[in-house]
Amino acid sequence: MPKCAKRNRFQKKVLTYGRISQLLIDDEVQNKEINSEAPSKISQQDLKNSLVGFVENRTSMTTISTPNNNNRFDVHNPIICVLGENVNTPCNTQTETKTESIEMMHSCEGSNNHSLDLPFREKLTSWAVNENISQSSLNKLLEILKTEKDTSSFKNLPKDSRTLLQTPKKVDIVKLGSGFYYYFGISNSINRLIASNNCKLSDDTCFELAVNIDGLPISNSSSSCLWPILAQVKSVDALKSDIIVVALFSGNSKPEDSNEFLKEFVNESVVLTNNGIFVNNKHYKFKISMLICDVPAKSFLLCVKGHNAYFSCTKCKAEGDFINNVICFPEYENFRKRSDAEFRQQVDDEYHMGVTILTKLPNFDMIKNVPLDYMHLLCLGVMKRLLVNKNYGWIFGRQSYKLPYSDINKLSDLLTSLSKFIPSEFSRKTRLIEECKRYKATEFRLLLLYVGPVVFKKSLNPQFYDNFLSLHIACLIMCSGEYHKDPDMLNYANELMKFFVKKTSEIYGYDFISHNVHNLLHLSDDIFRYGKLDDFSAFPFENYMSQLKKMLRKSEKPLQQIVNRISEGSFVKKVSSNSKLSVQLLQQHFEGPLLQNSNSVTQYKVIKSEKYVLKTNEPDCFVQLQNNDIIRVVNFTRCNNGTSSEIRVIGYKFWKKTIFLILHVNLHSWEYLK
Incomplete structure (x- = not known):
């Protein structure tokens, strides 16, 4: 029988064991001629022994560089050098691929046994990577493991997650x-x-x-x-x-x-x-x-x-x-x-x-x-109608109502620049106004109650802008925990809503007064009964x-x-703080600045409570005091003298303030500063 025929038949038999066998045969043929008396069949055990012997011989000739111990079985493009050659000279791609495949075969063959022998830290790392665990979830797990003093309790954990979570065996739908x-x-x-x-x-x-x-x-x-x-x-x-x-x-x-x-x-x-x-x-x-x-x-x-x-x-x-x-x-x-x-x-x-x-x-x-829900009524209703409507929208409306492209671009640039100053209490930052079709209700709310009067001032037609301000002030009163309780203020907010509806019919036409716009006239009744808008929203x-x-x-x-x-x-007990006034001090540092005679203090960069987060970096470092002073926070300190645990907030006061916009409402006023 011709040698080439026996070689091909030998290759076909070996391929049933695995792809790596092809690499073995090609390498062996380069060193010696295939014996014409070789059997036409080869057992899997004989092939396995041959592979082991081959790897042992190759190991004595080569050095395989792996990234680190954490990836000991994950060899991606290793640099392989034959002893005696220049270490900086990589071998040819063919040899590299063959050796990598052989190494991968052995790692897969004994992966179960090796994984059991790994240190606990490597097991945890491997699990997090393979299961694509999020960083926040992994951080919470690490916190639990580090705070658990009785490590023997780990052995008492069940093998199945359904036992741990008490998952029902049957759901009667x-x-x-x-x-x-x-x-x-x-x-x-x-x-x-x-x-x-x-x-x-x-x-x-x-x-x-x-x-x-x-x-x-x-x-x-x-x-x-x-x-x-x-x-x-x-x-x-x-x-x-x-x-x-x-x-x-x-x-x-x-x-x-x-x-x-x-x-x-x-x-x-x-x-x-x-x-x-x-x-x-x-x-x-x-x-x-x-x-x-x-x-x-x-x-x-x-x-x-x-x-x-x-x-x-x-x-x-x-x-x-x-x-x-x-x-x-x-x-x-x-x-x-x-x-x-x-x-x-x-x-x-x-x-x-x-x-x-x-x-x-x-x-x-x-x-x-x-009651009327202002999330759908005001945010996804009226505000979206003002911006997106194909007839009257400021961004996507007809030519007589739509802003020029230059103003739209300026508006988007302004919103983008403002995003870095939006505190973390807001779930979403400001973004391009061209994306307002995809805005969420919280983004429309941010425009309506906070940034709208600032960003729209130079972009909108004065008639449009004044009309928007009437809606803005009315909503401020209705959302305020203080002003909505004042009957005079609430009545004024209702009059502002009437003014807004009346003026929109004059500016945009009667067809602007849709079901949602009309229902603005009834909001004050629900506020009188249930409280501010957020008390009965969706x-x-x-x-x-x-x-x-x-x-x-x-x-x-x-x-x-x-x-x-x-x-x-339902079986999970919630962990609550001992006091609603309790705060957490996080991210200890030694950078200052400190007040005079502040020797025995600990410094922090973050202070966190149930209602707010303050930090020493933007955007969570600006606060307004009850006397209307504006402060930039630069440090948090806690006294360590044993007799007091007083927390101090250190910051710089803004001395120069310029009024950007002032709105007078009855005996009250809102100032927008820059």
């Missing part, structure tokens, strides 16, 4: 229309919330719940969505920051029947309102205080017409006009308000589309207990919606996944 439904329960959710927060309640506590219902698309590539019933305990300060899930619907569209969707929630609410709720074997009062929804969800739940109808306002009976293909509401005063009695009797046939099961809720006013619920999305780990069975994640979280 029910079929509801075209989707699936799971009911957590109001009482069960509140009891779990209080247990996890270790919250103490007074005997006269009344559980007043704000309820939010809205749709949540799971992904952009499918029609699958979630419809959760969320709730927030408004009457207990310790629980205000927490959101509970009362029920959850999953399907390819919203629930077909809103009454079926709400049935269990309403039935339990009726029982709890009439009989009270038991928490830790104690009896407390219960009430559904408000239903917070956007306009489409409100229309779906209340069984009334949507925002495109002539009688769509949920607060009054104003009739809309069809102007320029838009249903608009030119009236800004002298309209009849709706009442709870008329809603239940369905007096207005042009408004109702059916009977909602929510009318069964005791002590629930179908008009007053359904912002907390929208933030929790993003957490619901993060609970999904795959596209299959989203409802079961979220139920499992919520069940796992």
Whole structure:
């Protein structure tokens, strides 16, 4: 038989063991001729022994340089040098590839055994890299490991994560229309919330719940969505920051029947309102205080017409006009308000589309207990309309309203330069105004309440700018914890809203007064009843919606996944600070500056509390004192003399201040300084 034929057959047999065998054969052929008496078949054990012998011989001839011990089995482009040659001269690529492949084969062959022999630190590093663990998650794990004194407790941990997290073995979901439904329960959710927060309640506590219902698309590539019933305990300060899930619907569209969707929630609410709720074997009062929804969800739940109808306002009976293909509401005063009695009797046939099961809720006013949400109304409604609307938008509108390109570019440059001065308390920084179509509600809020008067001053037409300022001042009053309580200030804010609506109809036309713009006239009524705008907004619920999305780990069975994640979280006890006034001092340093006679002090760069963060670097280093002085913080110190733990903030005062803009409102004024 020809030698070349035997060689080819020998190669085919060896290839069944692995790709590395081809490299071995090619290398051996270079050194000696294949024996013509070689067997036509080779066992895997013989080949393995040959490979081991080959590697041992190669090891005596070469040196393999690996990056470090942490990557001992990950050899990427190693520099291989034959002994006796110049160390700086790399070998040819073919030899390098062969040796790398052989090394990789042996590392894979014994990877399980070697990983068990690794030091704990290397195991942890390998796990974090291979599982793509985020830095924040890894930092929290390291903090737990470093603070754990009893390391023997690690051996008592279960082998399976489901045992550790107490994941339910089965989730009992029910079929509801075209989707699936799971009911957590109001009482069960509140009891779990209080247990996890270790919250103490007074005997006269009344559980007043704000309820939010809205749709949540799971992904952009499918029609699958979630419809959760969320709730927030408004009457207990310790629980205000927490959101509970009362029920959850999953399907390819919203629930077909809103009454079926709400049935269990309403039935339990009726029982709890009439009989009270038991928490830790104690009896407390219960009430559904408000239903917070956007306009489409409100229309779906209340069984009334949507925002495109002539009688769509949920607060009054104003009739809309069809102007320029838009249903608009030119009236800004002298309209009849709706009442709870008329809603239940369905007096207005042009408004109702059916009977909602929510009318069964005791002590629930179908008009007053359904407040307007300023997140959708003002931020995503009016502000977005001013910027984005294809007719009147300042950025994307018609030529008569749209800003020149030069002004748009200047506006974007100004917003970009301002971003480095936006404190960390704001979830988003300012960005290009051309991206306003993709702005989130928090970004529109930042423009409306904070940076708008500054950035729009030189860009907008004076008529547009003055009109925007009236909206800005009204919203400042309505969002202020102090001014909204003043009846005169609140009445002035309402007059400003009327002025804004009236002037917009003159500037942009009657077709600008959409459903959202019209509802600005009713905001003051809800503020008088519930407090400042943030006390009855959808912002907390929208933030929790993003957490619901993060609970999904795959596209299959989203409802079961979220139920499992919520069940796992219910067993976790929250760690709370001993005092609401407690602060953390972080990032110790020795750079100064210090006050005179400050010998026994410790210096820090960051001070953190539950409500704010101050730092010695921008943008969190600027503060305004109660006497209106503006300070740049440069250091934080704590006394270490044993008798006092006083914390001092050291900073430089700005002596020169220039008034950029001053707004006079009744007996009050706002100054914008530069």
